[in-house]
Amino acid sequence: xxPDISIIADLVTADSRVLDLGCGDGELLAHLRxxxxxxxxxxxxxxxxxxxxxxxxxxxxxxDLDQGLTxxxxxxxxxxxxxxxxxxxxxxxxxxxxxxxxxxxxxxxFPNFAHWRCRLYLASRGRMPVAKHLPHHWYDTPxxxxxxxxxFEALCTTKRLRVIERLVVDSDYANHSxxxxxxxxxxxxxxxxxxxxx
Amino acid sequence: xxxxIPPDSVGVVTxxxxxxHEPVALLCGRVLPHLELVYETYGELNAARSNAVLVCHxxxxxxxAAGYHSADDERPGWWDNCxxxxxxxxxxxxxxxxxxxxxxxxxxxxxxxxxxETGRTYGPDFPVVTVxxxxxxxxxxxxxxHVDRWAAVIGGSLGGMQAMQWAIDLPERxxxxxxxxxxxxxxxxxxxxxxxxxxxxxxxPEFNGGRYLDTxxxxxxxxxxxxxxxxVTYQSDDGLRDKFGRDVKSGDxxxxxxxxxxxxSYLHHQGRSFSQRFDANTYLLMTRALDHFDPAxxxxxxxxxxxxxxxxxxxxxxxxxDWRFAPARSKEIVDALIAxxxxxxxxxxxxxxGHDAFLLEVPRYFSVLRAYLQHVAERVNAR
Numbered sequence: 001x002x003p004d005i006s007i008i009a010d011l012v013t014a015d016s017r018v019l020d021l022g023c024g025d026g027e028l029l030a031h032l033r034x035x036x037x038x039x040x041x042x043x044x045x046x047x048x049x050x051x052x053x054x055x056x057x058x059x060x061x062x063x064d065l066d067q068g069l070t071x072x073x074x075x076x077x078x079x080x081x082x083x084x085x086x087x088x089x090x091x092x093x094x095x096x097x098x099x100x101x102x103x104x105x106x107x108x109x110f111p112n113f114a115h116w117r118c119r120l121y122l123a124s125r126g127r128m129p130v131a132k133h134l135p136h137h138w139y140d141t142p143x144x145x146x147x148x149x150x151x152f153e154a155l156c157t158t159k160r161l162r163v164i165e166r167l168v169v170d171s172d173y174a175n176h177s178x179x180x181x182x183x184x185x186x187x188x189x190x191x192x193x194x195x196x197x198x
Numbered sequence: 199x200x201x202x203i204p205p206d207s208v209g210v211v212t213x214x215x216x217x218x219h220e221p222v223a224l225l226c227g228r229v230l231p232h233l234e235l236v237y238e239t240y241g242e243l244n245a246a247r248s249n250a251v252l253v254c255h256x257x258x259x260x261x262x263a264a265g266y267h268s269a270d271d272e273r274p275g276w277w278d279n280c281x282x283x284x285x286x287x288x289x290x291x292x293x294x295x296x297x298x299x300x301x302x303x304x305x306x307x308x309x310x311x312x313x314x315e316t317g318r319t320y321g322p323d324f325p326v327v328t329v330x331x332x333x334x335x336x337x338x339x340x341x342x343x344h345v346d347r348w349a350a351v352i353g354g355s356l357g358g359m360q361a362m363q364w365a366i367d368l369p370e371r372x373x374x375x376x377x378x379x380x381x382x383x384x385x386x387x388x389x390x391x392x393x394x395x396x397x398x399x400x401x402x403p404e405f406n407g408g409r410y411l412d413t414x415x416x417x418x419x420x421x422x423x424x425x426x427x428x429x430v431t432y433q434s435d436d437g438l439r440d441k442f443g444r445d446v447k448s449g450d451x452x453x454x455x456x457x458x459x460x461x462x463s464y465l466h467h468q469g470r471s472f473s474q475r476f477d478a479n480t481y482l483l484m485t486r487a488l489d490h491f492d493p494a495x496x497x498x499x500x501x502x503x504x505x506x507x508x509x510x511x512x513x514x515x516x517x518x519x520d521w522r523f524a525p526a527r528s529k530e531i532v533d534a535l536i537a538x539x540x541x542x543x544x545x546x547x548x549x550x551x552g553h554d555a556f557l558l559e560v561p562r563y564f565s566v567l568r569a570y571l572q573h574v575a576e577r578v579n580a581r
Contacts, residue, residue: 017539041536047545047562054513054543054569057577061532062546071533 003173004083004109004189005031011107011165011193012036016078019102021065021095022085024049026058033058066090069098077103084189086110088142093155100196105164107193112168114148114184132171133188149184152192162195203266206282207274208240208289211265213305216342222335228325231314235339236305237261237297240281241289243345249580250345251287252336253277253296254353254360256556257428257484258476260304263296264289279559286567287352291580295343300335301327301484303477310411310477322408322479329356329491333363337371347371349578350571351510354378354556355523356484359491362531365508366493372510374574376567379520379556381527382501382534383492388522391431392485395424399478408479417478422469424481429468434519434552501534511541513570515563517555518548543570 005028012018015037020029023042026049032038041059044050053060063071066089080103086092087110099106111133112118121129128138136143147155149168156163168187169175179186203209218233238261243250253263255276264281266274281287281294298306301324309324316323340348351361351372358380365375384392402420404410410417430438442461457463497503512535516528525546535542545566549555555563574580 039539041542047565050543050545051565051569054566054573057573059541059543061536061542061544063544071529073537076537 001031002027004191007167007169007173007191008081008083008107008109009035011191012038012079014038017076019043019072019077019080021069021080021082021099023053023058023060024083026053026056026060028081028083029053029058030056065095069102072102074101075104078105079103080106081108082106083109084111087145087147089145092145092147093159096155096159096161096194100161100194105193105195107191109189109191110147110152111143111189112149112184112187113146114150115188116185119185131188149187149190152190156192156194160197162198163192164195165191165193167191203269206284207278208265208282210268210271211238211240211262211275212267213238213261215305216339218338222338224325224331225328226326230300230307230325232307233300233335233338234305234307234311235297235300235335237295237339238263238265238275239296239343240264240294241292243293243343244580246579247344247346248578249292249349249575250340250343250347251292251294252340252348252351252364253281253287253294254332254336254351254357255296255299256353256355256357257488258425258472258481259357260302261296261298261306262304264294277557279557280564280567286564286571288571288575291575292349292571295339295345297336297339299327299332299484301480301487303480308477309408309479309483319411320479321411324479324483326486327483328487329359329363330367332360332487333367336360336364337368340371347373349580350374350376350574352376352378353380355380355553356488356491359488363491363493365510365512366504369507369509372508373578374513374570375508375510376513376515376570377528377531378515379517379523379528379553380514380531381523382494382531384489385527389489391427391522392489395427396482396485398423398427399481402478405478408482410478416473418470418473421473421476421478421481422466425472425476426465426469429465431522432553434521434550436519436550437552437554440550501530502537505531505534505538505540508538508540512543513566514542514544515556515566516544516546517551517553517560517563518546519550520553520555522553 018038018040020042029040043063080099086108089095118129168183171188216235222230222233262275263277264275283290298304301308309320313320351364353361358377361375364372399420402417404415405417445460493504494501514528516525532544547563549560
C-alpha cells in the first residue's frame with residue numbers, strides 16, 4: 001500500500017463523503033471505502049489511471065482540475081483530499097479555496113522544497129534540486145508551484161485557515177524527534193488537514 | 199460454421215419473435231391491441247439469471263446487434279465489434295439481449311404493421327411512442343425471458359437515454375446503466391437538426407401524408423436528405439477532413455457534374471442505402487421520442503431528484519469531438535449522479551470520430567467498456 005494512505009486514513013471520519021482530486025489509480029478511495037465506509041469520488045485525467053480505478057470499482061470522474069471545479073456545489077462533500085498534486089495545479093491558492101468551498105474540510109499533501117538535501121543541492125551545485133521526492137528536471141517537472149513548509153504555513157495564515165492537524169514525514173514516511181523540531185529542514189512531505197477560515 | 203465468420207463472432211444468429219396478446223397502454227393514452235417484438239440473444243443466461251445485459255439501439259438501429267444472419271451474410275450486426283466472445287460485452291460471460299424497439303421498422307410492431315382496427319397499415323396513425331414506452335415494453339420482454347434484473351442496460355445516443363430511463367423507472371431491475379454519448383435531454387440545436395430531417399421527409403411528394411405504403415411508394419429522397427444531414431452532424435470537421443479531405447471523385451470537372459467531391463459521393467451512398475432500408479414514419483417517430491426525452495420533467499426539472507430513484511451504478515462515456523451529444527451533456531448527467539449519491543464512473547474519450555465514435559472500435563473507449571463490464575461481471579457473478 002502507498003505509505004501516505006494509512007496516514008490520511010487516520011484523519012478521515014468514518015462514513016464521510018470524500019472527493020479525491022487527482023486520485024491516481026484509486027488506491028486511497030478503495031482503502032477508505034473498505035476501512036472507513038467512505039462514499040468517495042475521484043477526479044483524474046490519466047486514461048490508464050482511470051482504467052485502474054474502474055477495475056478497482058472506484059468512482060472515477062474524468063475531469064481536469066485546472067479547468068475548474070465549478071460543477072461541484074458548495075458543501076457537497078465532507079472532505080476534499082489532494083495528495084501530492086497541489087504543487088502541479090495552475091493556482092494552488094485558488095485550489096485551496098475551492099477545496100474548502102466544496103468540502104467542509106480538506107487534506108493536502110505536498111513535497112518540501114526546503115528539505116536540507118534540496119538546500120544543499122542548490123547551495124553547492126547552484127542547480128535546481130533533483131531528489132528522491134522531487135525526481136524531475138526543471139524543464140519537465142509537473143511541479144510548477146513548489147513551495148516549502150514555511151511558505152504553505154504562511155499561506156494558511158494569510159487565508160486564516162484552521163489547521164486541524166499538520167504532520168511532517170521524511171522520505172521513509174517516518175516521523176522522528178529531529179524532524180519534529182526542524183520540520184522545514186528535515187521533512188520531505190507535509191500533510192495538512194485544514195478547515196474553513198475562522 | 200464457414201471459415202469466413204471470425205472466431206470472435208457470436209456466429210450465425212436467428213432473430214426471434216415474441217407476441218404479447220394483451221393490450222399495451224402507451225403513455226400518449228392510446229392502446230395497442232397486441233404487441234410483437236423481434237429480438238436476438240447472444241451468450242447464455244446463467245442459472246442464477248444474473249448475467250443478462252440489455253443492449254438498447256439508437257435512432258436507426260435494430261435488433262441485429264451482433265453475428266451474422268447466414269453463412270454468406272455480408273455484414274455482421276451493428277455492434278458486432280463490441281459484442282462477442284472476448285469482446286467488451288463478452289458473450290462468454292453475459293447473456294446479451296438486443297431488440298427492435300416498438301415503433302421500429304425491422305419486425306417489431308410499428309408503422310408498417312397492420313392496424314387490426316382498420317385492416318391496413320398504421321402508417322402515420324401509429325401512436326406516438328416515448329422512451330418510457332420503450333422501457334415498459336422492454337420490461338415485458340425481460341419478463342418473458344425470466345430476467346428479473348439486468349446486470350447492465352447499455353446504450354449509445356438514444357440507446358443511452360433508454361438505459362437512463364430504465365434506471366429511473368424500474369430501479370430494482372437494473373444493476374448497472376451504461377450511457378454512451380448520451381444526454382438527459384436534447385438541446386434546442388439538436389431538436390432543430392431533427393426537425394430539418396423530418397421536414398425533408400414530409401415535404402417529399404412521395405411521402406403522401408405518411409400513406410406512401412398504400413401507393414407502393416417511398417419518400418426515398420426525403421429519407422436520403424434526412425440521413426445525409428444526420429450523417430454530417432454525427433461526424434466532426436476533423437473526422438471528415440481525415441477521411442475525405444478535398445479529394446475529388448473525378449479529375450475532370452466537366453465530366454463530374456453531379457458529384458464532384460468524395461465526401462458528396464459518400465453522403466449520397468449513405469443516404470441512398472438508408473432510404474432503401476428505413477421506414478419514413480419510423481424515422482419521424484424515433485426522432486420525436488428523442489426530442490421529447492426529458493426524465494427530469496416529471497421531477498420539477500430536477501435531474502438529481504429523478505436520478506435519486508435509481509439503484510444502479512452508472513458508467514457515462516462521451517467523446518471529445520461529438521457535438522450532437524457533447525461531453526458537456528454527459529457531464530450534466532455525471533454531476534447529477536454525484537449529487538444523487540450514485541456510484542458513477544465517467545470517461546471522456548479523445549477521438550476525431552464525433553458522435554459516430556460510439557459505434558467504432560476506439561481503443562480507449564473499448565478499454566473503458568471492457569474494464570467496467572469485467573467489474574460488472576464480477577459483481578453479478580456472471581458465468
